[in-house]
Amino acid sequence: MSEIFEEVGVLDQTFTQKTLKNGINIYVHSTPKFKTTTFCMFIHQNLARETATKTALIPFVLKRGSKSFPTSRKMNLFLEELYGTSMGGDILKRGEIQIMQFFMETVNHNYIDDKSILIKGLTAFKDMILDPLVEDGGFKEDYVNQEKEILKRNIESLYNDKFNYAIERCFQEMCKDEAFSIYKYGNVEDLELIDNKILYNYYKECLSHCPIDFFVLGDVDEEEITDLIEDIFSFERKEITQVKPDFVSKFIEKPNYVEEKQDVNQGKLTMGFRTNTKYSDKDYYSLMVYNGILGGGTHSKLFQNVREKASLAYYAFSRLEKNKGLMLISCGIEFDDKDRAIDIINQQLEDIRKGNITDYEFDSTIKSLVNSYKEAADSPSMIISLYLDSIINGTQRTTEDIIENLYKVSKADVINVAEKICLDTVFFLNKK
Amino acid sequence: MDSFIRERLFSKETKNGLKVFVIPKKDYNKIFAMYSTHYGSIDSEFIVPDTGEHLKVPEGIAHFLEHKMFEMEYGNVFDKFAELGASSNAFTSYTNTTYLFSATSHFEENLRLLLEYVETPYFIEASVEKEKGIITQELRMYEDEPEWQVLLNLLKCLYHKHPVRIDIGGTVESIQKIDVETLYKCYNTFYHPSNMILFVIGCVEPEKVFELVEETHNTKGLTPQGEIKRIYPEEPPTVYKSSHTVQLDVNEPLFLTGFKDIDVGYDGMPLLKKEITTGILLEIMFGRSSELYERLYEKGLIDDRFSFGYEGQKDYGFCTIGGETKDPDTLHKELSESISGYIKRGIDIKDFQRVKKKFTGEFISSLNSLEFIASTFVSYYHKNVNFFDYLKVLEEITIDDVTKRLNTFFDFSRNATSVVVPK
Numbered sequence: 001m002s003e004i005f006e007e008v009g010v011l012d013q014t015f016t017q018k019t020l021k022n023g024i025n026i027y028v029h030s031t032p033k034f035k036t037t038t039f040c041m042f043i044h045q046n047l048a049r050e051t052a053t054k055t056a057l058i059p060f061v062l063k064r065g066s067k068s069f070p071t072s073r074k075m076n077l078f079l080e081e082l083y084g085t086s087m088g089g090d091i092l093k094r095g096e097i098q099i100m101q102f103f104m105e106t107v108n109h110n111y112i113d114d115k116s117i118l119i120k121g122l123t124a125f126k127d128m129i130l131d132p133l134v135e136d137g138g139f140k141e142d143y144v145n146q147e148k149e150i151l152k153r154n155i156e157s158l159y160n161d162k163f164n165y166a167i168e169r170c171f172q173e174m175c176k177d178e179a180f181s182i183y184k185y186g187n188v189e190d191l192e193l194i195d196n197k198i199l200y201n202y203y204k205e206c207l208s209h210c211p212i213d214f215f216v217l218g219d220v221d222e223e224e225i226t227d228l229i230e231d232i233f234s235f236e237r238k239e240i241t242q243v244k245p246d247f248v249s250k251f252i253e254k255p256n257y258v259e260e261k262q263d264v265n266q267g268k269l270t271m272g273f274r275t276n277t278k279y280s281d282k283d284y285y286s287l288m289v290y291n292g293i294l295g296g297g298t299h300s301k302l303f304q305n306v307r308e309k310a311s312l313a314y315y316a317f318s319r320l321e322k323n324k325g326l327m328l329i330s331c332g333i334e335f336d337d338k339d340r341a342i343d344i345i346n347q348q349l350e351d352i353r354k355g356n357i358t359d360y361e362f363d364s365t366i367k368s369l370v371n372s373y374k375e376a377a378d379s380p381s382m383i384i385s386l387y388l389d390s391i392i393n394g395t396q397r398t399t400e401d402i403i404e405n406l407y408k409v410s411k412a413d414v415i416n417v418a419e420k421i422c423l424d425t426v427f428f429l430n431k432k
Numbered sequence: 433m434d435s436f437i438r439e440r441l442f443s444k445e446t447k448n449g450l451k452v453f454v455i456p457k458k459d460y461n462k463i464f465a466m467y468s469t470h471y472g473s474i475d476s477e478f479i480v481p482d483t484g485e486h487l488k489v490p491e492g493i494a495h496f497l498e499h500k501m502f503e504m505e506y507g508n509v510f511d512k513f514a515e516l517g518a519s520s521n522a523f524t525s526y527t528n529t530t531y532l533f534s535a536t537s538h539f540e541e542n543l544r545l546l547l548e549y550v551e552t553p554y555f556i557e558a559s560v561e562k563e564k565g566i567i568t569q570e571l572r573m574y575e576d577e578p579e580w581q582v583l584l585n586l587l588k589c590l591y592h593k594h595p596v597r598i599d600i601g602g603t604v605e606s607i608q609k610i611d612v613e614t615l616y617k618c619y620n621t622f623y624h625p626s627n628m629i630l631f632v633i634g635c636v637e638p639e640k641v642f643e644l645v646e647e648t649h650n651t652k653g654l655t656p657q658g659e660i661k662r663i664y665p666e667e668p669p670t671v672y673k674s675s676h677t678v679q680l681d682v683n684e685p686l687f688l689t690g691f692k693d694i695d696v697g698y699d700g701m702p703l704l705k706k707e708i709t710t711g712i713l714l715e716i717m718f719g720r721s722s723e724l725y726e727r728l729y730e731k732g733l734i735d736d737r738f739s740f741g742y743e744g745q746k747d748y749g750f751c752t753i754g755g756e757t758k759d760p761d762t763l764h765k766e767l768s769e770s771i772s773g774y775i776k777r778g779i780d781i782k783d784f785q786r787v788k789k790k791f792t793g794e795f796i797s798s799l800n801s802l803e804f805i806a807s808t809f810v811s812y813y814h815k816n817v818n819f820f821d822y823l824k825v826l827e828e829i830t831i832d833d834v835t836k837r838l839n840t841f842f843d844f845s846r847n848a849t850s851v852v853v854p855k
Contacts, residue, residue: 083794161577
């Protein structure tokens with residue numbers, strides 16, 4: 001069959017990078033493809049018990065008010081006038097790095113009646129991050145107290161989301177003695193230790209010492225926007241602390257089994273593995289293919305065998321935590337089917353180790369991975385997220401590099417990488 | 433079509449009545465296609481067109497049918513899409529069933545495959561039985577999701593009889609009654625091209641898509657089908673029940689209140705106008721920039737996951753307002769008082785103008801996503817609405833429209849509340 005459609009599109013999102021004197025990295029990518037301009041700022045911090053809860057609280061306190069917009073209502077009134085410019089902050093966790101993420105997205109001025117929308121948006125963005133509402137040497141006390149309460153509820157409400165709860169608990173049990181076990185929003189107990197002054201001083205320290213990356217993506221003039229950001233964000237900083245995802249290599253003799261009982265209707269089976277392969281390793285591509293064959297889509301062994309053949313589950317998949325070198329399997333099953341499901345899953349792992357990989361499984365995996373990388377270029381947030389991953393892991397890979405390397409992976413490579421993968425912890429959410 | 437937003441929509445209708453729409457986006461890597469039928473979980477009673485048989489089918493059959501469409505005589509269609517490097521999926525709502533794929537290569541083969549499998553029913557007993565196990569686990573998964581349960585219970589309160597009060601997937605019991613024969617009857621009634629739409633967006637030439645569809649459809653020789661007669665029960669204007677509370681194994685209560693819309697029975701532009709008008713109203717009253725939001729947030733009654741929305745279909749409509757809260761009763765009281773206050777005071781013109789600007793910007797921003805354009809276009813199409821009329825209709829809405837809606841929609845005799853509390 002001849003291909004009648006042309007394949008158009010650009011693969012590479014080339015960001016122009018500039019490092020300011022204070023160490024802040026600016027990455028700008030100019031493209032007319034999108035109707036918005038996206039700004040993202042990432043403040044990186046090592047994930048540690050002493051700082052995690054404070055770090056988690058900051059974006060939420062900053063959203064509450066700044067010098068020019070002392071309440072979030074005033075800030076929102078302003079943003080809505082700017083054609084619903086969206087602005088906010090949240091926490092990301094990449095391996096053992098905790099990241100404060102701030103974002104702002106405005107409609108490109110070509111589509112609306114306000115040529116200064118970008119400047120106005122950027123001013124509000126800067127205000128939120130750099131000019132918080134301060135009283136008596138601390139953040140506004142009411143805001144901190146209210147946000148502490150909300151963060152507490154937010155941490156506790158993970159329990160309501162059984163799917164993610166089971167995944168988080170599996171990682172927690174697995175990495176008990178490692179920083180990775182810390183939840184991205186920190187700990188409820190540590191909230192007591194935080195007040196408005198402690199938090200403000202901690203934030204000032206972060207601004208002085210933490211690595212900061214600033215992304216701009218949209219139909220912008222690269223030079224002009226870089227100058228603008230340089231003007232706004234050239235504040236004084238001190239020596240920059242190193243952060244890294246902190247990969248550990250670990251081979252497990254006997255896997256840990258943990259069960260928890262709740263009043264639920266479906267059992268959630270999660271299995272955590274050490275891949276002993278890190279993102280910057282050469283054979284990371286083989287690991288990606290391994291994961292794809294095992295549980296990365298409808299073509300995968302887990303979907304085909306746990307769902308389609310045995311009809312045990314509606315969902316069954318595996319995924320990688322690439323920064324920390326972990327792999328996770330998750331499925332939702334009848335409580336009584338647990339042992340059968342584990343047997344089937346183990347059989348799949350064993351089959352890959354033995355090289356029982358069909359051409360269909362192998363080829364479909366490569367194609368599906370290539371497809372998802374190419375698709376990522378159609379979304380501003382995915383473009384930035386992938387680039388951020390490569391910055392964190394110190395490997396500046398282009399999408400083209402990744403695709404080229406994926407095509408080079410052989411079945412033998414997959415079998416080799418499989419040798420290093422070992423089951424660490426099984427977590428089962430059972431009924432009472 | 434619209435030079436202002438720089439999107440061009442191409443359309444064509446085939447001889448057997450299929451409507452095809454294409455939006456070329458040359459600078460995108462992917463192509464995203466949706467093939468969708470105007471048939472959802474609420475269409476559980478109807479007249480079979482060719483026999484005139486009056487049929488009442490088991491709850492959840494539209495969703496079950498969607499699962500079984502992926503099966504072909506040669507095996508599973510998922511596998512074929514995977515071989516072509518595409519990702520494929522499908523979903524069923526109250527009113528539509530939609531099949532989709534996204535791909536960055538082999539566009540023609542993927543599109544042919546989409547047409548072929550959706551147009552080829554293949555149901556056999558053994559695999560229908562096997563699917564019951566998978567769907568049971570899907571339903572069990574939703575039983576443990578408090579957000580889904582709180583919404584289902586609210587709809588059960590708002591509606592006496594309308595099938596929107598039944599879970600899209602049916603129940604573990606109802607799906608046991610599904611068999612091969614009924615699946616074929618549903619398929620033959622609702623999957624005729626004249627009841628469907630094909631929407632393609634991405635790096636394609638519209639002409640190529642039209643050619644391909646014509647070519648595959650010409651070989652089929654499908655005969656035109658008359659109008660499908662759907663039967664919905666007579667729904668009283670009142671709510672069935674004013675509140676419902678369930679216990680689940682959760683940490684914090686979940687609260688959702690809603691108003692039943694009785695201004696229903698029409699689609700097209702008037703429905704779009706009603707939807708946007710209601711959206712503006714809700715945003716003014718409960719949005720991030722409202723006094724109410726600020727007060728509730730500072731009192732610790734809501735957090736930033738508080739949300740609200742309006743769902744408008746031809747034969748039903750309702751709004752939902754709520755989220756996690758430590759005190760559902762106080763939150764309900766605050767919301768009700770605020771609504772009464774607005775009815776007394778009316779809407780401020782500044783709020784109205786600002787929210788209109790916000791909606792304009794958000795519409796333009798949403799066009800970044802091909803998936804969003806496709807799914808919104810398709811679901812609007814089934815309501816006889818052209819998605820790209822959105823900005824024009826938004827522009828035409830006046831503060832009087834919003835005020836009128838405020839005074840008619842929020843009738844407390846049509847209010848119901850659903851709560852999930854910790855066990």
